[in-house]
Amino acid sequence: MRIGFIGLGIMGRPMALNLKNAGHTLIVPDRASLTEEIRGAAEVVADAKSVAAKAEVVILMVPDTPDVEGVLFGPGGVAEGLQSGSLVIDMSSISPIATKDFAKRINAKGCDYLDAPVSGGEVGAKQATLTIMVGGPDAAFARAKPLFEAMGKNITHVGAENGAGQTCKVANQIIVALNLQAVSEALVFAARAGADPAKVRQALMGGFASSRILEVHAERMLKGTFNPGFRIRLHQKDLNLALGAAKELNLSLPNTAIAQQMFASCAAHGGADLDHSAMVLAIEGLANFSMRGDKA
């Protein structure tokens, strides 16, 4: 297939190369930041409009909601070049509510739209093992499926409504943040009460407290190794999406709001680029206590 790919950053680059390796033709907009590898693998054209004019499928992988809006509907954007019958797939993690609007405006051009955010990070992007959560019509999903299979592994068609994929991603980020809170409070509590938090973690694995976060991130908390991983600043962005959407939906998410404040506390102390498991520092800070005995 002729695939336009816009947003060739840390995630987008390996995703695009996996599509190329699966036998597809890549078309990308010219940017000073394009790597030689991408220039060698893709047809480079002037802008997003030119990408859309030449591609059957246009994939976006950009940072945030305004970036998607700009790439799609800004001057020289995708919407200006789109041919009727094309498919736009937004794999960025953005607002589920804005997504519904973007999809409608793309549909009005006679094109299908899928929202298909991912999780699994840079490693998942490189190894083509991303989890992909997709919202949009059945036929569009069927058309895109071989592309998703070239980039990911656990691919779920969450719903035929646009926004369902983004909603699922936000739900994922809510649970991950709140499970980080859970493990942070429990381990700092245990340490502060005089128990060995490593032994406590061990005792709790396999029971009702078990989670992937207790498995992976509690380990990081205990060792105090907070190199990312997934940066606090990115999780802040995702919880902003959750809280912004919740506000529009007239919904109260008290713990998500607290999680956002915990991340803000980490960021305020210079930790925005630490792994999100560093949320424990906000609780430790409140306790004025290190559970790793390195308080000095």
Place this chain on the structure above:
Amino acid sequence: MRIGFIGLGIMGRPMALNLKNAGHTLIVPDRASLTEEIRGAAEVVADAKSVAAKAEVVILMVPDTPDVEGVLFGPGGVAEGLQSGSLVIDMSSISPIATKDFAKRINAKGCDYLDAPVSGGEVGAKQATLTIMVGGPDAAFARAKPLFEAMGKNITHVGAENGAGQTCKVANQIIVALNLQAVSEALVFAARAGADPAKVRQALMGGFASSRILEVHAERMLKGTFNPGFRIRLHQKDLNLALGAAKELNLSLPNTAIAQQMFASCAAHGGADLDHSAMVLAIEGLANFSMRGDKA
């Protein structure tokens, strides 16, 4: 071994019978509530003092901190009858801080003390598959191990300090409550944003959001079947222990405090005896929305 068992309720009864079945002698204090099965299986004596006078090991399985204090140190209590060299094992879930004090007072009588709270509920008690979290000296743990093995499966000696077992149990209850919050907010968010929460749950299983709570309790939330299970009123008690101890430790547990308020909201609306997964109703209530489409 000659084992005194005090607290023969829903949990204590099957635990005591498992000890009897493992070949031990049971001694219990007389209560109008003793079942025929227990009367048949045990030597029934006047009170806790008489139990302690006749037993090598005295096990407690009572509701809360004041109950343990009363049984141990009240008039006609265990402390009055204890022989030097005996072992007291408190398997109730109580304050880790009070536990340290109780242990000291029992130690002063020349006796060892273990705190060994359990998780796994009535089913675990009957099937002898309880998770048992133990705090106290190595030698006492070694002495008690065959007894634990007659009642449970996943047995961890969390620390040689008394209170470590109770601390571990509190940490468990913190994580379970906060993971319930996580799944509640994520699923209600997803439903409210127009996605199918069952599909969202499916998509998230296996990823970083996965947890035992997402597996088991999210299912209950989706079906709206809140028969216990583990009652909200009991989880409220456990979070009280967490927040009470945190206060004494000068530690801030913001999300545990919110979880306690969510449970209080459920209880205020008559839900204290629902399964703790009914926490989702507090979020649904805030959203004035049912994610199961039964709003009518």
